[in-house]
Amino acid sequence: MKVRFLGTAAFEGIPSLFCGCALCAKAKQIGGKELRTRTSVMIDDDLKVDFPPDTLLHMHRDGIDLDQVKDLLFTHSHSDHLYAEDLVARFPGYAQAQERPIHVYGNDITLAKIRQVFEANGGVKDCYKLHRLRTYEKVELQTGTAVPLLAAHDQNETCHLYYIEKNDKAIFYGHDSGKFPEETWEWLKDKKLDLVVLECTVGKVDYWKSHMNVDAVLEAKARMEQYGMLNADARIVVTHFSHNGGLSHTDLCGIFEPHGIEVAYDGLTVEL
Ligand SMILES: [Zn+2]
Ligand SMILES: [Zn+2]
Numbered sequence: 470m471k472v473r474f475l476g477t478a479a480f481e482g483i484p485s486l487f488c489g490c491a492l493c494a495k496a497k498q499i500g501g502k503e504l505r506t507r508t509s510v511m512i513d514d515d516l517k518v519d520f521p522p523d524t525l526l527h528m529h530r531d532g533i534d535l536d537q538v539k540d541l542l543f544t545h546s547h548s549d550h551l552y553a554e555d556l557v558a559r560f561p562g563y564a565q566a567q568e569r570p571i572h573v574y575g576n577d578i579t580l581a582k583i584r585q586v587f588e589a590n591g592g593v594k595d596c597y598k599l600h601r602l603r604t605y606e607k608v609e610l611q612t613g614t615a616v617p618l619l620a621a622h623d624q625n626e627t628c629h630l631y632y633i634e635k636n637d638k639a640i641f642y643g644h645d646s647g648k649f650p651e652e653t654w655e656w657l658k659d660k661k662l663d664l665v666v667l668e669c670t671v672g673k674v675d676y677w678k679s680h681m682n683v684d685a686v687l688e689a690k691a692r693m694e695q696y697g698m699l700n701a702d703a704r705i706v707v708t709h710f711s712h713n714g715g716l717s718h719t720d721l722c723g724i725f726e727p728h729g730i731e732v733a734y735d736g737l738t739v740e741l
């Protein structure tokens with residue numbers, strides 16, 4: 470199985486629109502791994518998590534065939550994870566796409582936002598099938614199985630993390646979230662994971678309630694080790710960075726690599 474990190478930034482991207490901070494200036498100068506677009510991953514070629522506004526760029530940059538996607542999982546409705554307007558590009562008249570639907574899974578708010586945009590463009594079409602998630606209820610996908618787990622992210626929305634099983638591999642997709650709710654740990658603690666994706670939005674800033682900092686990531690890893698959740702070759706990858714964390718890719722590697730944690734960059738592919 471391969472997991473491709475299409476984007477690795479929080480909402481603002483790095484460098485960010487309008488921003489004059491030192492990290493954004495450095496990212497513009499250095500380019501490469503310092504340039505980060507909004508987050509999404511592609512698992513093999515047929516399961517995608519989130520659909521950010523940079524999806525067209527991801528496709529152009531990486532030569533992805535988005536019409537291979539069979540299942541599209543949404544974590545929540547924030548604009549760095551959901552750009553419903555571009556889903557419309559698969560509607561008849563815009564795309565010459567396969568006739569089968571892409572199955573879309575999300576919470577109430579995510580689906581309501583998608584429906585609103587679809588209604589403004591002539592209504593929901595057969596090229597998508599929308600499925601409402603219930604937290605902790607397992608979903609049989611076209612490509613595997615997924616269980617949405619409760620995140621600590623937004624008081625106004627039931628944001629989800631995912632436990633995904635595909636081709637005999639188990640993935641925990643752990644963002645956006647602050648320190649995970651105890652009920653999520655309770656559900657997860659007996660699982661054996663091959664890949665853990667965590668976020669480190671705020672870097673070393675002393676904050677962990679709706680996003681994680683470095684200490685919260687290290688604490689989550691320690692707890693997974695304590696519970697015996699990590700398979701022998703398990704990989705842990707951090708992503709979803711904000712420029713306001715002030716840490717470059719090089720800085721982040723210096724912090725996380727001694728702990729056996731990999732720092733994602735746009736285009737990183739992890740083979741499991
Ligand atoms: Zn986000
Ligand atoms: Zn900045």
Ligand SMILES: [Zn+2]
Pocket residue numbers: 545547622645
């Ligand atoms: Zn968010």
